[in-house]
Amino acid sequence: MNKIERKEKFITISKNQEIELHLFDKENKNIIYSLEKNSKLIVYQYGFDINNNIEIQLNGENSEVEYHYSLIGHQNTQYNILVLHNANNTKSNIYNHGLNVLNNKMDFNIVGKVPKKSKNCICNQENQIINLKNGNSTILPNLLIDQYEVVSNHSAYIGKFKDDILFYLMSRGISKKRGYELLIKSFLINNSNKQEDLINLEKEISKI
Amino acid sequence: MLELKNIYVKVKDTDKEIIKNLSLKIGKGEVHAIMGPNGTGKSTLSKTLMGYYKYELTKGDILFNGKSIKNLEVDERAKCGIFLAMQDPTVINGVTNSEFLKTAKRELTNEPLDYFDFIKSIEKSLDSLNFDYSMIHRHVNKNFSGGEKKKNEILQIQILKPKFIILDEIDSGLDVDSLKIVCKNISSYLKENKDTSILIITHYPRILEYIKPDYVHIMNNGKIEKTGDITLALETEKSGYNSINKMNGKEKNE
Numbered sequence: 001m002n003k004i005e006r007k008e009k010f011i012t013i014s015k016n017q018e019i020e021l022h023l024f025d026k027e028n029k030n031i032i033y034s035l036e037k038n039s040k041l042i043v044y045q046y047g048f049d050i051n052n053n054i055e056i057q058l059n060g061e062n063s064e065v066e067y068h069y070s071l072i073g074h075q076n077t078q079y080n081i082l083v084l085h086n087a088n089n090t091k092s093n094i095y096n097h098g099l100n101v102l103n104n105k106m107d108f109n110i111v112g113k114v115p116k117k118s119k120n121c122i123c124n125q126e127n128q129i130i131n132l133k134n135g136n137s138t139i140l141p142n143l144l145i146d147q148y149e150v151v152s153n154h155s156a157y158i159g160k161f162k163d164d165i166l167f168y169l170m171s172r173g174i175s176k177k178r179g180y181e182l183l184i185k186s187f188l189i190n191n192s193n194k195q196e197d198l199i200n201l202e203k204e205i206s207k208i
Numbered sequence: 209m210l211e212l213k214n215i216y217v218k219v220k221d222t223d224k225e226i227i228k229n230l231s232l233k234i235g236k237g238e239v240h241a242i243m244g245p246n247g248t249g250k251s252t253l254s255k256t257l258m259g260y261y262k263y264e265l266t267k268g269d270i271l272f273n274g275k276s277i278k279n280l281e282v283d284e285r286a287k288c289g290i291f292l293a294m295q296d297p298t299v300i301n302g303v304t305n306s307e308f309l310k311t312a313k314r315e316l317t318n319e320p321l322d323y324f325d326f327i328k329s330i331e332k333s334l335d336s337l338n339f340d341y342s343m344i345h346r347h348v349n350k351n352f353s354g355g356e357k358k359k360n361e362i363l364q365i366q367i368l369k370p371k372f373i374i375l376d377e378i379d380s381g382l383d384v385d386s387l388k389i390v391c392k393n394i395s396s397y398l399k400e401n402k403d404t405s406i407l408i409i410t411h412y413p414r415i416l417e418y419i420k421p422d423y424v425h426i427m428n429n430g431k432i433e434k435t436g437d438i439t440l441a442l443e444t445e446k447s448g449y450n451s452i453n454k455m456n457g458k459e460k461n462e
């Protein structure tokens with residue numbers, strides 16, 4: 001990966017701290033988060049036509065991350081996220097949603113790593129890419145787990161919005177266009193409850 | 209209100225014909241019930257009325273208030289006032305019930321939403337359905353129990369106010385108390401909206417004891433085989449569909 005052209009960012013979440021971030025990104029970025037003991041990080045990150053490298057180091061015991069990442073791509077895009085469970089009782093839940101708008105490539109590389117020394121970890125990932133047209137999307141979910149006691153779930157879906165869902169919406173009087181808007185919005189908002197996220201996102205969606 | 213004229217329906221891009229020469233007329237304010245064995249085409253019929261993309265009307269016509277709707281899009285049919293409470297309501301991940309209902313209401317009325325009214329009517333419905341208020345913030349049908357899904361369809365009826373309602377096995381998966389609640393809600397909707405017609409698809413006459421049908425139809429092999437009143441439903445429950453066939457055809461020999 002060509003790291004030179006990207007902005008680098010290091011963020012440390014100190015002991016016992018809880019942080020929630022809402023990020024809107026229009027330029028390529030590498031972010032490394034380091035979590036200390038008993039800390040918690042919640043991130044809602046929205047990317048637009050960019051490439052991102054994210055690394056999350058769960059370095060302290062009982063540290064926990066919840067990462068919601070949404071990407072809209074009108075060009076080739078790539079997203080890599082690495083979650084390192086470097087301590088006992090660490091927990092990660094990551095939700096990666098991509099909307100591949102045109103006929104480009106969108107690649108997700110999702111890695112969760114639990115080495116032998118880390119006990120009682122929870123490592124979950126949910127990955128989805130929706131192709132609005134005939135984009136070429138891939139998801140590589142990777143769980144590198146050296147531990148028996150890990151709780152781990154992962155799912156990956158690449159495809160279109162399901163016709164039956166659209167039928168259900170339309171059967172309640174919602175037009176196809178509004179139906180798509182509703183589905184795109186809820187897919188990309190990725191469970192954020194923040195009004196500002198929604199407003200910013202709606203601006204971008206209206207350009208699709 | 210609704211008239212099906214000799215319709216034939218097949219699964220799109222296949223030769224599988226499910227509905228064969230079915231005709232049915234449902235007047236304003238009437239309650240009709242359809243019973244029939246599994247796999248006979250009841251859900252296919254209901255989804256065809258709504259314009260489901262997998263089915264193709266190959267012959268015949270569907271008239272709603274005198275106008276053909278067979279070429280209308282699904283949402284346009286809903287805007288005519290048709291509502292299908294589905295046998296297996298679809299899960300919509302990420303979209304909350306409240307957002308879904310707001311969007312549908314706006315689209316149906318084609319005007320901005322009166323939030324105060326909207327919230328009031330939601331509260332009223334949730335109460336009368338004995339539904340927890342949190343249901344409104346959950347994703348549509350996601351992780352809902354079977355009964356909750358059915359109640360959620362009724363909630364939509366109360367908010368969206370359709371004129372022609374199809375209930376496809378609304379009674380399946382409901383416990384005795386929930387069935388009572390659901391039926392009570394439908395009955396009072398009919399009382400408040402006297403012009404509304406209903407088509408109830410069911411396997412059990414029980415629901416028909418709460419919502420009295422004007423006509424009961426037996427559907428078999430893709431068409432209406434017999435029409436009667438509530439006694440036909442009770443007879444069928446007692447002796448099954450085969451005996452209905454016999455009564456139809458071979459009565460005299462027995």
Ligand SMILES: Nc1ncnc2c1ncn2[C@@H]1O[C@H](COP(=O)(O)OP(=O)(O)OP(=O)(O)O)[C@@H](O)[C@H]1O
Nearest residue numbers: 219224226244245246247248249250251252253262
């Ligand atoms: N999309 C489809 N593709 C292929 N076959 C289908 C399709 N939809 C329905 N069928 C078939 O058509 C027949 C009628 O199905 P339908 O769901 O309408 O039955 P039903 O009368 O509602 O039955 P039940 O009482 O079990 O709900 C069945 O044999 C079913 O397998």
Ligand SMILES: [Mg+2]
Nearest residue numbers: 250251252295
């Ligand atoms: Mg059925």
